[in-house]
Amino acid sequence: MIPDDAMVALRAMLGERLSTGKSDLALHGRSETWHAEMPPDAVCYPKDTAEVAQVMTICARHGVPLIGFGTGTALEGHASAPRGGLTVDFRDMAAVLEIRPEDMLVRVQPGCTREALNTELRATGLMFPVDPGANASLGGMAATRASGTTAVRYGTMRDQVRGLEVVLPDGRVIRTGTLAAKSSAGYDLTGLFVGSEGTLGLITELTLKLHGQPEAVSAAICAFPSTGAAIETVILAIQMGLRPARVEFVDAATAAILNARDGASFDEAPHLLLEFHGSDAAVAEEAERFGELTTEAGGSGYRWATQAEERTRLWTMRHRAYHTILASRPGSTAVVTDVCVPISRMGEAIDRAAAEIAASAVPGPILGHVGDGNYHAILLVDRSDPAELAEAKRLSDGMVAHALDLGGTATGEHGVGLGKLHFMEREHGAGWDVMGAIKRALDPDGIMNPGKLVRQN
C-alpha cells in the first residue's frame, strides 16, 4: 500500500506517467519464469534523473518500497513486488547519450536495450559485446551483473561498466567511476552497484566500455564422446591462450530433441559450438588450433567457417536449442538453473546434474557457457502442478548445493532475486552479514527492492 499522501505527491509530479491500471501492475509483477506474480501498487515512468530523485525522496519520506524495472526479462523474480510499493520503469529513459569512439566508451540511460545500443553503434565500427540472450535493458543487465555467451572473452557486466550515475534512496545523486580506464581512488562503488539488484539505489546512467567490431569471425562445431572430453578440450584451449568469443555446450539430450522435433540429424552426443573474433589470420589460426585439440580429445565432425551464412548454419543447433526444448513439452514453463563451478570440476558437475535429472520425472536438457563454468538445465514443468514445480526446485537446489561443494556459486549470471535467496548464507557465510551491513548503511529504511538479496528482517 502506498499512503494517500505519497500518491498525491507522486500524481502531482508525474501526472499520466503514474499508473495504477490493473494490467500495468500485473505486467510489472509478472515473471518470465515460474515465480508467482507479485504486482506493485503503482508504476511510474520518469523522464530524467531529477524525476527519479524526486520520486525516491517522496517514497523515502513515506517508507514506500521502490523497485527498478527495465524490460522484465529477469529470471529470478527480481522485479516483483512482494511488499508492494512503486515500480520505477525506465521505458522513457532509454537514450544513447554520448558515443566516445576514441575512448571506446558510451554513455546510455538505463532503459536502453543492448540491441538498441548495438544498432546505434553499427556505423561506428564499435560494439557492446555482453549478450545474455534476452534483449534486456542495460540498466537491468548492470543491476544483475548479467553476462551470457560472450563472457569467456569479453567478461561480464562487472568488466564492461566503467561508471554509473546512481540515485540513492534519500534522493542524493552520485557518479561512480571516471572516464579513465583505471583508477585507484578509493572504494570501487561502480563494482558495488553492479549486481546489487536495485537494493542500494537506482541506476540512472551507465558509462560502458565498447569493443571494435571484429574484423573477422570464425565459427566451429564439434561432437564429443563425453561431456568430460568436451570440457577437457575447452580447458586445454584456454590454457594454450586461445580466446574464443563464445564456447557453448549442448548436451546429447538437446541433440536428440532437435533430431526428433526439428528434423535435424545431429550426433546424439555432447557438442561444443565456438566463435572466434579477430583478424582474418587470427580467427583462422584459432579455429585450426582448436580443431587439433578436438582430434586429440576424440571429437568428431569438427567443422569451421568464416562466411556469415555458413557460420549461421554451423550454429543452428545452438540457435534452435532453447525454443525447441521449450516446444518439446507444449505448455510447459522452464525452470532454468544457473550454477557456475570451477572449470576443472565442470565435467563431473554436468554429468551429475544430468544423472539426477534423468532419475527424476522432469525433463531437463543442459546448455552451458562452458568457458566460464556456467551451465543451465532447462527443466520443463507444468507450472500449475505443485509437485512438478517442487521437483524442479529440488533438482535446482541439488545442483546449487553441489556447485557450492565444488567451490562454485549459486548463480553464474541470473542473480539472486527471490529464487536464490535461500542459498546466500551458505554461499557467503559471514560475508552475507557484511552485505547486510552495507545495505543498512546505504538504505537504512530498507525501501530499495525489499525482499531480495540480503537477509530479511
Next chain:
Amino acid sequence: MIPDDAMVALRAMLGERLSTGKSDLALHGRSETWHAEMPPDAVCYPKDTAEVAQVMTICARHGVPLIGFGTGTALEGHASAPRGGLTVDFRDMAAVLEIRPEDMLVRVQPGCTREALNTELRATGLMFPVDPGANASLGGMAATRASGTTAVRYGTMRDQVRGLEVVLPDGRVIRTGTLAAKSSAGYDLTGLFVGSEGTLGLITELTLKLHGQPEAVSAAICAFPSTGAAIETVILAIQMGLRPARVEFVDAATAAILNARDGASFDEAPHLLLEFHGSDAAVAEEAERFGELTTEAGGSGYRWATQAEERTRLWTMRHRAYHTILASRPGSTAVVTDVCVPISRMGEAIDRAAAEIAASAVPGPILGHVGDGNYHAILLVDRSDPAELAEAKRLSDGMVAHALDLGGTATGEHGVGLGKLHFMEREHGAGWDVMGAIKRALDPDGIMNPGKLVRQN
C-alpha cells in the same frame, strides 16, 4: 600509544613476533617517497589467519589502530601510522598455498611477492601478469588496486583477484568470491576490498587468476614527431583490436637524459615501446600492423623483434629510464605523479603537464602506461628543501586538477594513501560520503588504517 593491557595481551600471544625496536618501527613508518616518516608503536608478524584475527580482536577491544604491511613499496604513504598503533607485517605469511592449473587460479598468502609467485609458477606454463614495477606483495597490490605496464592487456588487480579471505576489525573472517569464473550472487565484496587500502579489514589470503605464459613475445620501439602523434597511434591500434601487452611512453626529456648520462643516442623525441603476447603468427602480425600505423602517424625508426636479447635491446630506453632519471639529480627524491585520463585527452594532458614542469624550477620527465591513459611525471626534488617539495606538490596537484576536469582520476594506480586524500571530495562528490558510510558500517571504531582514504573525523 598502545595501552599496556593491549601490549601484554599481544606479547603473550606473539612473543618475539611483536617488536617495538626503534629501527623496526622506523622501517615500517618510512616511505619510499617524499612522505614524512610516521612510525607505528609496535610491529607484529603473525603466522596465520587465526593469529591475525586474534591480534585484531585485541586491538579492537582497546581501540588500537591497525595498519597492514607488505613490502613497504607504496608511494603515497599508505603504510605510515599517523595515529600510531600496530603494524601487521605479512612477512611470515608469504606462501603459495595452491596452484590450480586447470582453473588457472592460485591461492597465495598476502606477503607473497609477485616475483616469488612467478618463480613458483615457472614450470607450470602459467604466469601472474600484473607488474607495478616494484616487487610488491600481492596483498599490498590488491589493497591498492595496483596495475602497471601490463594493465592495457591483462587489467589491474581489480580484474585479477578472484576472491579474498579478509579479517574484519571485529575479528570475523570472511571469504569473498568463489573459484568459479563469474557469479551474480550478491554484492561484489571482492571488488570492495580490492583498493580499500586496509581501511576495511586485512587481507589474509588471495585467489588470483593466472594466464598462460605467452608462446611468443614481440617487442617494438618507435619515435614520434609529437606526443599527440604517439597517443593517436595508440588509440588507433586499440580501436583496430590490437592487444599489446605493454604500451610505454617515454618523453623527449627522458631521451635527452639517457643520451647525456648513459651515452645513448636516441632521437630526442617522444617514443613508444610496445610488447605483444601470443602465438608466433599473432605477435608478428600485431607488430607489423602497429608498424603500419606508426608510418601513417609520421613515426620514425620503427623496429620490432621476437628474440629475447634483441627485445631487451629495443627496450633499453624504458628499462634504464627511471634510474637514470633519478641519478640525473644526485641525492634527489622523486615525487611521482599518477593521474589517469580518458585516452582521447591524453596527448593534451601530457603536453600541458610538460609545459608546466618546464616553466617550474623542478625537473620532471614523463613516462606513461599510455594504453590506459595513465602517466607519471618523475619530479626530482631535494627533500630537505620545503620550497622544492611545495613546488612539486603544486605541479602534481595541477596535473590532478586538470585530469579531473577531463573526466579522469587523481590516481591511476598508486592509490590514495595520504598523498591524494585532499582530492577525494572533488573526484567523488557525494560518492565520497557513500565510501564513508561503508567505512563506518564495517569499521565503526575507525581502527583500520586511520587517516587514509575516507573523510577524517
